[in-house]
Amino acid sequence: MAEILLSEAEKAFIHHGVQDDLRCDGRTRLDYRPIILETGLVSNASGSSRLRLANSDVLVGVKVELASPLSEKPLEGRLEFFVDCSANATPEFEGRGGEDLANEICRFLQMSYMSGDTINLAELSVLTGQQCWVLYVDILILECGGNLYDTVSLAVKSALYTTQIPSIKVATMDGDQPELELSEDPYDTKRLNTQNVPCLVTLMKIGNHYLVDPTPEEECCSSSGVVVAVSGTKKITAVRKIGSGSLHPESLVSMLKTASEVGTVVNKILMNKLLEEERAGKTQKVGFMR
Amino acid sequence: MPVDSRRLQGPESAFSYTLLKKKDANAEESVLSADLQKMLIGSNQVRKDKRKPTDARPLFLRTGIISQAKGSAYIEQGNTKLVCGVYGPREVQKKSDFRLNGQLFCEFKFAPFSCQKRRSHQQDNEELVLSGLLREALEAAVCLHHFPKAQVEVNIMVIENDGSPLAAALTCASLALASASIPMYDLVIGTAVRQLPKLLLLDPTKEEEWQPKLNHDENNSNLTVGFMPSMQQICAYVHEGVSNPEELEQMLKLVTEYCLKVQPVVQLCLKETIEKMLANEGENKDAE
Numbered sequence: 367m368a369e370i371l372l373s374e375a376e377k378a379f380i381h382h383g384v385q386d387d388l389r390c391d392g393r394t395r396l397d398y399r400p401i402i403l404e405t406g407l408v409s410n411a412s413g414s415s416r417l418r419l420a421n422s423d424v425l426v427g428v429k430v431e432l433a434s435p436l437s438e439k440p441l442e443g444r445l446e447f448f449v450d451c452s453a454n455a456t457p458e459f460e461g462r463g464g465e466d467l468a469n470e471i472c473r474f475l476q477m478s479y480m481s482g483d484t485i486n487l488a489e490l491s492v493l494t495g496q497q498c499w500v501l502y503v504d505i506l507i508l509e510c511g512g513n514l515y516d517t518v519s520l521a522v523k524s525a526l527y528t529t530q531i532p533s534i535k536v537a538t539m540d541g542d543q544p545e546l547e548l549s550e551d552p553y554d555t556k557r558l559n560t561q562n563v564p565c566l567v568t569l570m571k572i573g574n575h576y577l578v579d580p581t582p583e584e585e586c587c588s589s590s591g592v593v594v595a596v597s598g599t600k601k602i603t604a605v606r607k608i609g610s611g612s613l614h615p616e617s618l619v620s621m622l623k624t625a626s627e628v629g630t631v632v633n634k635i636l637m638n639k640l641l642e643e644e645r646a647g648k649t650q651k652v653g654f655m656r
Numbered sequence: 657m658p659v660d661s662r663r664l665q666g667p668e669s670a671f672s673y674t675l676l677k678k679k680d681a682n683a684e685e686s687v688l689s690a691d692l693q694k695m696l697i698g699s700n701q702v703r704k705d706k707r708k709p710t711d712a713r714p715l716f717l718r719t720g721i722i723s724q725a726k727g728s729a730y731i732e733q734g735n736t737k738l739v740c741g742v743y744g745p746r747e748v749q750k751k752s753d754f755r756l757n758g759q760l761f762c763e764f765k766f767a768p769f770s771c772q773k774r775r776s777h778q779q780d781n782e783e784l785v786l787s788g789l790l791r792e793a794l795e796a797a798v799c800l801h802h803f804p805k806a807q808v809e810v811n812i813m814v815i816e817n818d819g820s821p822l823a824a825a826l827t828c829a830s831l832a833l834a835s836a837s838i839p840m841y842d843l844v845i846g847t848a849v850r851q852l853p854k855l856l857l858l859d860p861t862k863e864e865e866w867q868p869k870l871n872h873d874e875n876n877s878n879l880t881v882g883f884m885p886s887m888q889q890i891c892a893y894v895h896e897g898v899s900n901p902e903e904l905e906q907m908l909k910l911v912t913e914y915c916l917k918v919q920p921v922v923q924l925c926l927k928e929t930i931e932k933m934l935a936n937e938g939e940n941k942d943a944e
Contacts (some may be wrong), residue, residue: 612889
């Protein structure tokens with residue numbers, strides 16, 4: 367992530383804090399920083415969300431388009447992820463600097479969504495073998511304040527929750543060519559079931575303990591960690607070890623157990639908040655002015 | 657996306673002929689709900705290649721196959737064949753990337769003919785991510801502080817992919833690095849395991865590997881681990897599929913036990929490499 371220069375004394379300070387379960391900003395090891403979430407910001411997208419986790423800011427737009435399904439999967443639609451690390455986020459992302467990180471996040475998201483019953487892709491099929499919905503999920507990283515994986519996954523989940531897919535009816539076959547009819551009512555849309563969509567939880571190891579939601583300074587102190595995709599109740603759909611250090615098998619196992627518990631709680635809270643926002647109705651959008 | 661302008665591109669409408677295979681509706685059902693029956697055959701419950709569920713494929717290792725490289729290794733794990741070449745330590749290509757510790761550059765590439773579906777000549781996203789995973793794993797094993805301001809290049813080429821390419825790549829790369837006399841803390845042994853409901857298959861072939869499918873049931877996943885046996889540390893961990901922490905613990909135990917068993921084999925290969933090198937040096941001295 368961002369290149370932070372820390373002196374040895376600062377690193378020692380962070381280490382000792384973590385040992386005593388008191389991080390630099392007063393959190394315990396398993397606390398998240400405050401999250402600000404808003405959906406429905408982008409009018410041209412079928413679904414959008416903006417999530418701000420302390421200093422990490424991510425904007426996600428979902429656009430739905432009709433395309434032909436993959437030849438090996440004629441009964442399914444698909445999700446295409448694209449992550450763009452804006453040069454504004456951190457000086458490292460200038461030019462093609464952020465490409466590696468963007469590719470990693472993109473690929474890991476894809477892997478965690480492909481496993482298990484996360485999104486029912488069969489729902490996205492319009493005409494078997496010929497037309498299907500493709501959801502283009504475009505993620506824009508506006509500011510990098512540590513813990514990008516978690517921020518991105520929560521923002522994507524929120525955007526998918528609010529995505530509205532127009533209803534398309536297949537009119538009678540005119541010879542060989544089926545005709546697609548778009549419903550006249552712009553509010554006649556369907557939504558996806560995002561109950562099982564995974565949330566990513568990053569755990570970084572510092573000394574003998576591990577932290578949830580690391581700040582850039584804590585990321586710099588740590589040599590290794592894991593990113594775990596948790597969906598539903600304690601189900602792990604993808605895991606990846608990150609960083610150039612190594613982990614003992616026992617620490618890894620306990621990190622996975624903690625991650626699945628934390629992920630379950632985060633999932634539940636996020637779904638509750640999204641439901642709350644939906645019930646509150648179409649209030650004034652706050653946007654970026656706050 | 658960079659386009660390969662030096663080679664003739666096939667027509668856009670080309671697709672694999674295997675898609676025309678008659679899709680048996682019953683076969684689809686059985687794959688989804690009864691993977692077990694598909695994997696194991698016979699009353700002895702052996703796998704398609706006559707292995708027991710906790711048996712890995714026979715391993716073949718050889719070093720020194722690329723004469724121009726500082727170190728190289730070739731691995732065959734069943735039908736999965738990989739070559740690794742190590743170059744360095746040499747000066748960092750981009751002078752601005754001066755660092756106090758040495759740098760590792762890994763390139764993971766599937767040969768276009770290695771998989772069932774033809775791969776492109778350029779590295780695609782999957783290969784880029786695998787390169788990153790390999791680099792992070794090897795960075796944990798290599799003593800980077802021994803060659804500051806220098807870089808070591810590790811190039812992996814998969815000649816045939818029959819399951820668990822990353823696992824084979826980890827073993828092959830650490831063997832190549834060791835034969836190139838790059839200082840390392842320990843060898844990295846890579847292993848993959850496939851989790852099925854109520855069964856674990858060690859070292860899955862391409863057929864047995866987990867594939868993302870519609871409506872996947874629980875406890876169905878693939879795990880690849882890079883383990884340093886002497887130091888008892890995990891340097892690579894990739895899991896895909898649905899599982900829970902208890903099952904993951906079981907899989908990890910199986911994998912670490914296997915890695916400890918394989919360690920003497922890799923060490924023996926290294927020992928033979930050194931003996932050959934010394935024998936060659938002796939001959940050269942005699943010739944002079």
